[in-house]
Amino acid sequence: MQNRNTLRAGPDERGHFGIYGGRFVAETLMPLILSVEQAYALAKTDPTFAAELRYYLTNYVGRPSPLYFAERLTAAFGGAKIYLKREDLNHTGAHKINNCMGQVLLARRMGKKRIIAETGAGQHGVATATVCAQFGLKCVIYMGATDIERQAPNVYRMKLLGAEVKPVVSGAATLKDAMNDAMRDWVAHVDDTYYMIGTVAGPHPYPAMVRDFQAVIGEETRTQIIEAEGRLPDSLVACVGGGSNAMGLFHPFLDDRDVRIFGVEAAGYGIETGKHAASLTGGKPGVLHGNRTYLLQTADGQITEAHSISAGLDYPGIGPEHAWLRDIGRVDYVSITDAQALEAFQLTTRLEGIIPALESSHAIAYAKTVARDFGPNHVMVVSLSGRGDKDVGTVAKALGDKAFGEGDLS
């Protein structure tokens, strides 16, 4: 990093966070990547771009999102004060729109008329289709055929919004394959198309750009927690798939060394079963989708399938800045199983009247495991990255009538 006194200066001019990140793409795409980088560098320092983005975040997305003191969860966990950063209250129900709003304004500045994106659970696809409808741009969403089946309501939402949803049948027909096909589309439509990547991964400048657009989460949290508690939090917790809500929350706090930071990966059926999506815990460094990062892979370097009950965490890689933060030890990456996430989903729903996304439920579940040890003087901010209405079907399938039992809510 250029400035050794801060952890927030990365990436370097070639898009590297330590050994991670970079631009591992076919030559056909390099000139496009460079033009996105150039356009973003200009936009970033342009006050009119910032003002335009601020306008839409306030009046369309509904920012700032509240920082809510979860009193009953705090009591149930028996220790740390739990604050929830309510990204579920954004328009479209998740943090994804923060990034899409930034990127669509950039695409417009670049004169692009056609937007493509990949989606797993459909949240990024819906957010992309939303901003495309808002600005009258053609929208094509790549989605694995398996995911299309699992996430039918989001597919219908995207179609209602005017997007074309292209089923991807290659590989395991999930998120990584959708990303492969989106990149194939981009190579073939270099002139008019903008690729709206949904997370802090992919070739430079995407990891840095998406982080910058999501950093509004952490910036607001800083102001809000000082207002509520008169000081910075003791810890931050967020779920990590690709890692955009986490990076958005974490980044403004990276230099506050007293703030402990936890990124929560999806352990699926358990790390030891091999059926998980925990790239940092169970993977090793490799190169895929334009960046070097931790990946789930075989000894031969073939990428393996991830598993998580949460479709949004079901990806065999992770953003390169997370890989770097792990290696330097600034962020602790931990993992939570499907079963633990389901329990947290129910607790939050029953105790707070908030149905959290299964993704976010991983973060809440981790808060539960450490809250008692941290004690009542500890202030913890948990990213509630999205609402869980989309997951009701999945939860019903996993729990059935057990979801309505009295359970142990203490």
Place this chain on the structure above:
Amino acid sequence: MSRIAQRFAALKAEGRAGLVTFITAGDPDAATGQALLEGLPGAGADLIELGMPFSDPMADGPVIQASSIRALANGASLVRTLEMVRLFRVRDQETPIILMGYYNPIYAHGVPAFCAEAASAGVDGLIIVDLPPEEAEELTVPAHAQGIDFIFLTAPTTDDARLPTVLAGASGFVYYVSIAGITGTASASREAIAAAVERLHRHTSLPIAVGFGLKSAAQVAMVGGLADAAVVGSAIVQTVADGLDAGGRAKPGLVDDVLTFVGSLAAGLRGSTEQD
């Protein structure tokens, strides 16, 4: 002189362009893949691109994706690909072999070990699709140290300002990707290819091979009249797929059919240069 340089020098002496054929290593299975590889020079291939199977071939169209999946399902791996080359070299010391694929399997194997093993197996060059010049040094330096050429791709989107960056580390030959797209899809026009080759010749003295979208003997002949070599991949791999039974196993005659097709491509190429 490297095998690649020797081969292009020989082609120049013959006054014709070369045929570069692509197959995926271990497709559809190890034995059939080996037979195909060993049959290619006799069928008229001047250089061989051997695809290293990868689970996520982002620059490839459906035909080559499917071949990677077939090969991996039947036990293909980076180590086995190198073993194929080693076996091939027992009988053929002249035909250059260029490994083509993606970086992750090499990175997972360990770059220095891979370069040493590839050189000792008899590999002459590497084309790594997702290593643009900005990221390539970590592989080009150890590859060159082992005498392995690193062949860079140039595309219609690579403009004059960027070409010197791409060509700075290139050796062996330059691969021109004639369409902005993935393998085995659209085809470029004669005019577009002629203009691109002429542009490349202004920037480099290396031989120029043109690929992506070449499917027929006529297209190969056309490119042969313009560039130093024509590359055919998806069309050959499709004939492999056509030779499989419903269970995905090689039918008798698959190898002969593929080599006959390669022979027809080679004949088209030789025909074209005689007319020039």
